[in-house]
Amino acid sequence: MPKPILTLTLxxxxxxxxxxxxxELDTVNRVSTxxxxxxxxxLNVARVIAQLGQKVAGSGFLGGDLGNFIAKxxxxxxxxxxxxxxxxxxxxxxxxxxxDGKQTEILESGPEITATEAxxxxxxxxxxxxxxxxxxxxxxxxxxLPTDFYSQLIELADRHGVQTLLDxxxxxxxKSLTSLRRPYLIKPNQDEIAQIAGQKIDxxxxxxxxxxxxxxxxxxxxxxxxxxxxxxxxxxxxxxFYAKIPKIDAVNPxxxxxxxxxxxxxxxxxxxxxxxxxxxxMTTGILNTLNAKTGxxxxxxxxNYYSQIVIEKIN
Amino acid sequence: MPKPILTLTLxxxxxxxxxxxxxELDTVNRVSTxxxxxxxxxLNVARVIAQLGQKVAGSGFLGGDLGNFIAKxxxxxxxxxxxxxxxxxxxxxxxxxxxDGKQTEILESGPEITATEAxxxxxxxxxxxxxxxxxxxxxxxxxxLPTDFYSQLIELADRHGVQTLLDxxxxxxxKSLTSLRRPYLIKPNQDEIAQIAGQKIDxxxxxxxxxxxxxxxxxxxxxxxxxxxxxxxxxxxxxxFYAKIPKIDAVNPxxxxxxxxxxxxxxxxxxxxxxxxxxxxMTTGILNTLNAKTGxxxxxxxxNYYSQIVIEKIN
Numbered sequence: 069m070p071k072p073i074l075t076l077t078l079x080x081x082x083x084x085x086x087x088x089x090x091x092e093l094d095t096v097n098r099v100s101t102x103x104x105x106x107x108x109x110x111l112n113v114a115r116v117i118a119q120l121g122q123k124v125a126g127s128g129f130l131g132g133d134l135g136n137f138i139a140k141x142x143x144x145x146x147x148x149x150x151x152x153x154x155x156x157x158x159x160x161x162x163x164x165x166x167x168d169g170k171q172t173e174i175l176e177s178g179p180e181i182t183a184t185e186a187x188x189x190x191x192x193x194x195x196x197x198x199x200x201x202x203x204x205x206x207x208x209x210x211x212x213l214p215t216d217f218y219s220q221l222i223e224l225a226d227r228h229g230v231q232t233l234l235d236x237x238x239x240x241x242x243k244s245l246t247s248l249r250r251p252y253l254i255k256p257n258q259d260e261i262a263q264i265a266g267q268k269i270d271x272x273x274x275x276x277x278x279x280x281x282x283x284x285x286x287x288x289x290x291x292x293x294x295x296x297x298x299x300x301x302x303x304x305x306x307x308x309f310y311a312k313i314p315k316i317d318a319v320n321p322x323x324x325x326x327x328x329x330x331x332x333x334x335x336x337x338x339x340x341x342x343x344x345x346x347x348x349x350m351t352t353g354i355l356n357t358l359n360a361k362t363g364x365x366x367x368x369x370x371x372n373y374y375s376q377i378v379i380e381k382i383n
Numbered sequence: 384m385p386k387p388i389l390t391l392t393l394x395x396x397x398x399x400x401x402x403x404x405x406x407e408l409d410t411v412n413r414v415s416t417x418x419x420x421x422x423x424x425x426l427n428v429a430r431v432i433a434q435l436g437q438k439v440a441g442s443g444f445l446g447g448d449l450g451n452f453i454a455k456x457x458x459x460x461x462x463x464x465x466x467x468x469x470x471x472x473x474x475x476x477x478x479x480x481x482x483d484g485k486q487t488e489i490l491e492s493g494p495e496i497t498a499t500e501a502x503x504x505x506x507x508x509x510x511x512x513x514x515x516x517x518x519x520x521x522x523x524x525x526x527x528l529p530t531d532f533y534s535q536l537i538e539l540a541d542r543h544g545v546q547t548l549l550d551x552x553x554x555x556x557x558k559s560l561t562s563l564r565r566p567y568l569i570k571p572n573q574d575e576i577a578q579i580a581g582q583k584i585d586x587x588x589x590x591x592x593x594x595x596x597x598x599x600x601x602x603x604x605x606x607x608x609x610x611x612x613x614x615x616x617x618x619x620x621x622x623x624f625y626a627k628i629p630k631i632d633a634v635n636p637x638x639x640x641x642x643x644x645x646x647x648x649x650x651x652x653x654x655x656x657x658x659x660x661x662x663x664x665m666t667t668g669i670l671n672t673l674n675a676k677t678g679x680x681x682x683x684x685x686x687n688y689y690s691q692i693v694i695e696k697i698n
Contacts, residue, residue, distance in 0.1 A: 093485060093487045095487070097488060097490070104472075133448040133451045140448075173411045174412045174414060175412070
């Protein structure tokens with residue numbers, strides 16, 4: 069039986085969504101239905117992995133009463149709680165859904181992590197690393213942490229033989245590509261690839277060339293670039309693949325990238341071959357877009373979509 | 384030494400305020416400073432009473448992690464926790480402060496109180512009634528409670544010799560005026576007086592006449608009608624008074640009515656005479672408007688403003 073997968077969410081949130089026919093500014097708006105969920109990209113990853121029937125744990129920082137709220141939600145979602153308590157208070161993120169499809173969001177920055185808490189987290193995490201083979205890291209860094217904090221986590225995991233899947237952007241992503249110990253997989257979008265390569269990307273041929281030749285990318289075993297409705301291009305080792313997906317009627321695309329990471333983690337944790345890994349990831353990505361709830365899939369539809377994915381080797 | 388005062392807040396909230404230079408619709412707005420406080424009119428009353436140096440307790444319904452958040456804030460504010468736990472989750476209320484003085488609020492309706500919880504609350508409250516002489520009730524009723532629930536509480540308090548100050552509106556206020564046992568004091572605004580009297584109020588002479596002659600009001604020992612910057616008109620027994628206040632530069636008028644209730648409760652609980660009661664209430668109301676924090680006063684300024692209030696008997 070495969071070991072549990074660990075997903076990291078360093079800056080989780082209690083997400084609140086307010087459906088309003090009309091948002092009236094400068095006055096009082098009353099809402100009678102409110103949804104409060106455990107949010108953060110890594111928690112989406114964890115939920116989808118749990119829905120695939122795989123043991124999964126979540127870690128990161130939780131604080132205060134909103135931290136307790138998330139802890140309770142984890143157990144309801146079959147996610148083991150490996151979070152560390154901090155002195156700050158876990159944040160809220162607000163989404164107001166109003167006026168025929170408008171989505172106005174207010175994102176709190178969240179608590180600042182102290183230097184002591186950052187150090188403690190490395191020790192905290194190390195206790196769990198011998199129980200797992202694979203760990204995902206998703207999202208942005210909370211305030212107070214150095215931009216190479218993900219690199220520190222990846223290095224620690226590597227020393228324990230744990231592979232890391234990193235889905236981040238900006239400085240933390242760039243730092244991880246230039247460290248001595250690197251992530252096993254990254255999932256940049258086309259903008260992030262352009263930033264890494266330092267050049268615009270106009271077509272798939274250019275993307276192909278960058279994936280094969282850019283030294284920052286060629287040193288990473290797995291690079292998966294989502295192309296939205298056009299599927300994905302992936303580098304596994306020195307081989308390039310194109311994953312073609314069927315046409316789908318998306319209900320809610322939010323969290324689809326996280327769900328793709330969940331599929332990648334699930335298949336890689338089972339030592340699946342390249343074909344299976346890519347097909348699994350495309351399928352979980354699709355299943356998320358078919359679901360109204362972010363970071364949720366209906367696993368009973370898995371086989372149906374899995375069989376429709378076509379993987380081509382393109383180098 | 385006077386007994387503690389009890390303030391009721393049946394539908395408290397964790398109030399969140401988001402200061403934003405500009406609220407951009409249909410996109411992501413990031414906030415770095417966020418204030419989360421224990422909200423609800425009765426909790427404003429309690430805070431001001433505590434700041435006057437008087438022992439005070441708060442009661443009502445608390446549930447879930449936001450309920451725990453409020454419980455912690457109470458102890459930080461020197462308010463004794465006499466709240467009852469419920470199965471539902473305490474609500475959030477959001478205020479977005481944006482674009483040069485605009486205030487866009489989103490108010491959740493809050494948890495529904497079950498019939499059993501409503502019954503239990505009467506028993507819960509009764510345990511405390513022999514420890515107090517005076518209780519305030521502020522704000523609207525949570526979902527699930529009958530519109531005469533405040534009347535039931537007032538009757539229960541009355542049977543234990545506890546006087547009740549009611550600051551509510553609509554059906555719950557009207558019901559309390561037609562029950563057999565009535566509140567000792569109500570604090571309607573001019574709109575509410577008009578609703579009770581079933582007629583528009585154009586000037587102070589008309590207000591005077593209604594206060595003296597309307598049978599629903601003449602049966603209530605104390606009726607205090609705030610006139611904003613013009614002070615207040617009050618009926619105490621069969622006597623009418625006008626309270627004149629000095630000109631002030633208001634910083635934050637929100638919570639000023641609650642602070643006035645705090646002053647009324649404080650003075651009545653000390654068996655002060657009519658003059659003192661009205662002067663105290665006007666002073667706490669003013670001190671709240673001078674404070675940036677809602678439901679907060681600087682008690683060291685008390686004497687200064689108290690000495691500037693003029694009370695005239697006008698009948």
